[in-house]
Amino acid sequence: MIVVKVGGSAGIDYDAVCSDLAARWKAGERLILVHGGSGETNRVAEALGHPPKFVTSPSGYTSRFTDRQTLEIFEMVYCGKINKGIVERLQRLGVNAVGLSGLDGRIFEGRHKDSVRAVENGKVKVLRGDHTGTVERVNTGLIELLLTAGYLPVLTPPASSYEGVAINVDGDRAAAALAVALKAEALLLLSNVPGLLREYPDEASLIRQIPAGNVEAYLEFAQDRMKKKVLGAAEAVAGGVQRVIFGDARAGQPITAALNGAGTVVS
Ligand code: ADP
Numbered sequence: 001m002i003v004v005k006v007g008g009s010a011g012i013d014y015d016a017v018c019s020d021l022a023a024r025w026k027a028g029e030r031l032i033l034v035h036g037g038s039g040e041t042n043r044v045a046e047a048l049g050h051p052p053k054f055v056t057s058p059s060g061y062t063s064r065f066t067d068r069q070t071l072e073i074f075e076m077v078y079c080g081k082i083n084k085g086i087v088e089r090l091q092r093l094g095v096n097a098v099g100l101s102g103l104d105g106r107i108f109e110g111r112h113k114d115s116v117r118a119v120e121n122g123k124v125k126v127l128r129g130d131h132t133g134t135v136e137r138v139n140t141g142l143i144e145l146l147l148t149a150g151y152l153p154v155l156t157p158p159a160s161s162y163e164g165v166a167i168n169v170d171g172d173r174a175a176a177a178l179a180v181a182l183k184a185e186a187l188l189l190l191s192n193v194p195g196l197l198r199e200y201p202d203e204a205s206l207i208r209q210i211p212a213g214n215v216e217a218y219l220e221f222a223q224d225r226m227k228k229k230v231l232g233a234a235e236a237v238a239g240g241v242q243r244v245i246f247g248d249a250r251a252g253q254p255i256t257a258a259l260n261g262a263g264t265v266v267s
Contacts, residue, residue, distance in 0.1 A: 008036030055118035105142030108159035180239030195264030
């Protein structure tokens with residue numbers, strides 16, 4: 001089993017990802033796709049007059065502050081436009097894909113965090129009314145049902161809280177939890193960069209290899225949202241996934257290239 005996470009940043013080529021995925025699926029490989037949608041969510045939120053608000057935690061992690069209205073916009077884009085766009089591409093390529101959010105069948109489950117600590121103008125503030133959380137449990141029943149019946153699952157946040165409330169969760173870490181739960185042999189985190197860069201944005205500074213036992217040490221090279229990918233990679237290898245690869249989804253055959261060792265390989 002290979003879990004492929006494709007991000008939602010500018011420049012990602014979903015056609016390239018889907019045709020590579022379709023070819024491998026038709027050749028008999030078992031794969032699951034997890035996707036993001038942050039770039040498009042920002043655009044739609046602006047257009048709807050509810051611009052995105054990002055907060056930075058005291059430890060330096062950036063996340064989207066998700067009030068109820070933001071959550072609804074988030075669902076429109078992630079579960080609607082992006083998810084159905086990917087399913088449509090795969091169907092056109094002859095793959096019987098099924099698009100689901102983490103709410104469906106409670107695939108992704110975690111604790112609802114209603115408040116977030118954020119640094120604003122050098123001061124730490126507590127913001128309430130947040131619909132976020134972290135995936136703590138993956139319920140694989142529905143996914144296994146689909147895979148056994150020959151469907152390719154296409155998954156996206158949000159997740160479900162233990163109380164059944166939708167929560168915005170990080171897609172990279174959700175994909176990592178999924179890879180662990182399914183005992184996947186590889187987790188691919190594909191984005192609009194060649195991999196983890198030692199001196200971002202210099203693409204020539206690509207880090208080619210990260211030893212599995214020492215992933216956290218590489219957090220220092222990752223800025224803002226890249227930190228979540230490094231964290232997800234650390235969680236995946238700690239959970240038994242043999243290989244995590246940060247790969248490029250901008251062109252070519254992103255999945256095949258990553259599996260052949262392009263990008264940053266954590267193993
Ligand atoms: P996606 O939505 O595609 O999953 P994110 O935007 O969450 O991707 O994270 C990837 C982004 O992280 C890159 O587009 C890049 O701007 C940023 N980034 C920060 N630090 C690094 C780094 N050291 N190496 C590569 N990318 C980095």
